Amino acid sequence: MPKSNFFERVYEVVREIPEGMVTTYGRVALQVRSGPSGSRINISPRMVGWALHANKEGSGVPCHRVVNKDGRLAPSYAFGGYHEQRNRLLSEGVKFLDELHVDLDRCGCHD
DNA sequence: TATTTGACGATTT
């Protein structure tokens, strides 16, 4: 079994995001860290984004539901462009405050 | 083995 459950942890958490809901990289990092006991993985928000970038759409991970802390889509987003991303979120019921900012007040995972 | 890089976060200026 792979030692770096690193990616898998991230993928699993992201995969758990319900539709119409968005989360942030930092939040995912915390989830992974607070995830199942025994993980003992130290992850920083950077790693989340990095893992997701390494990931592909076909991996079954809805990366489009993950935004940065500003509630904005990733600046270096590369899987289709902002329009594609925005459209997807809108289709799920996520509201946008601006072209680039999602309504974290409603759809963001608070705690 | 060392250096660079990277879908971020928080803080400060």
Next chain:
DNA sequence: CAAATCGCCAAAT
């Protein structure tokens, strides 16, 4: 809000 800085840690070279 923008720009700069530090932290954070795994992968690629």
